[in-house]
Amino acid sequence: MQESRRERKKRETRTRIVMAAIRLFEEQGYEQTTVAQIAAAADVDPKTFFNYFGSKDEVLFVDAERDLDVMFEAIARRRPEEGPGEVLARTVQEYAAHRRPKVPRREPEELSAATRLVLTTPALQAKGLYLLLGLQQRIADELLKAFPGQLDPVTAAAMTGALLGAIQQAGLASVRLGQSQDELWAASRHGAEIAMRGLLAVRPATGGPATEGP
Numbered sequence: 165m166q167e168s169r170r171e172r173k174k175r176e177t178r179t180r181i182v183m184a185a186i187r188l189f190e191e192q193g194y195e196q197t198t199v200a201q202i203a204a205a206a207d208v209d210p211k212t213f214f215n216y217f218g219s220k221d222e223v224l225f226v227d228a229e230r231d232l233d234v235m236f237e238a239i240a241r242r243r244p245e246e247g248p249g250e251v252l253a254r255t256v257q258e259y260a261a262h263r264r265p266k267v268p269r270r271e272p273e274e275l276s277a278a279t280r281l282v283l284t285t286p287a288l289q290a291k292g293l294y295l296l297l298g299l300q301q302r303i304a305d306e307l308l309k310a311f312p313g314q315l316d317p318v319t320a321a322a323m324t325g326a327l328l329g330a331i332q333q334a335g336l337a338s339v340r341l342g343q344s345q346d347e348l349w350a351a352s353r354h355g356a357e358i359a360m361r362g363l364l365a366v367r368p369a370t371g372g373p374a375t376e377g378p
Contacts, residue, residue: 175268178216181206185223186277194220194285221291224278227267228295235259235303242310248320249363251310252327255303256356264349272342279339296332300324314368323363330359 184205188197199220203210217223238255246254282288304320311320334355338348 177206177208177212179268181208181213181216182223183274185220186274186281189281189285190277194281194288221288224282224288225291225295229299231259231263231266232299232302234262236306239303239306239310247364247367248307248311248315248323249360249366251307252303252323252363253356253360256327256331260349260353267345270345272339272344275339275345275348276342279336283336296328300328303328311368319366323366327356327359327363330355334358 181202185197185202188201188205197220199213200210202220202223203213206213217226235255235258238258239251242251282292300321304317304324307320307324308315308317331352332355334351335348338351343351
């Protein structure tokens, strides 16, 4: 019980900080908002803010790089019968099953406000693009390692970009519609399924770049 209360209190404090930051970002602009102002609005000490976030942009991106090792480990466990498309599909499924139970619940208003800020604030746009491109490159690199001599860098990059792009854009559309977090996840799954229909056609080559099947 003690542990449960402590964890609940931490989640409540984190949520309060996030909501205070989003409100201030929208009211007075991201660049004009300071950590001290966020802490004051959330009724916490600035030191408490830094217990949860390393900087003010992490309020919106703090979960972006969590548990990614699960994805890379899933790719490394490529099964003999799997092609690159099957590996990516399983990787997404395993990551979702591992990560989603840990994600704090968010209301549609919070999801919408956070997305709007990222899409309309140049500094946050750059941060989001940097994180996305970095993730795509890392996944493509791991895919090449899983298919040595059977998959070329261009194909690996195209497959990774198609999958992550579909997931991202489907999720953004869900947020713009004001849907719930569960609906957002369902939209992301749907985006992945659409991408996978094409990705499953890519088969590893026996001695050279991968080629597409019929």
